[in-house]
Amino acid sequence: PVAPVAFYEPRLIDDTTISVDFEKNPLRRVAGQDDGVYLVAYCPELGEFDFSAPACRRHNSVTFNMNPYWAGREVHLWGFVRDNAGRASMSQYIGCGILDVELQQADPQDGEEGGDPSPSASDTPEYQTSTAGNSIKEPSEAQPRGNGPKAPM
Secondary structure (H helix, E strand, C coil): CCCCCEECCCEEEECCEEEEEEECCCCCCCCCCCCEEEEEEEECCCCEEEECCCEEHHHCEEEEECCHHHCCCEEEEEEEEECCCCCECCCEEEEEEECCHHHHHCCCCCCCCCCCCCCCCCCCCECCECECCECCCCCCCCCCCCCCCCCCC
């Protein structure tokens, strides 16, 4: 199989654009620097999938411009690698979140006395993953994402 990449926490650039950094060869296998790294998104509310344009493995990041009508909706995200011979790696589940910049920038301490009103360290909001009972959760430290459910391809 094709050497995978290790995906980190996604970042929401705007209401339809996600960027994901990755470690280009975490298993130290033979890998082509020009292998294509792809993201796949699924919007359950619409029952639709979308694929990103490929990014080269050597660039360590892939950006995905999704359908504009997906803004504000829940989206599941997977990633995989395809080499120049057309072989693909196993897909990796990256997470699930809401495509909404304003929701992502909401501070859970807003309105509380003593809350820190200063802006966050980064101007780029995190793509928050949803959990049962909560619409979003706090971003975690940038860690490679594990192997979760596989994309139905």
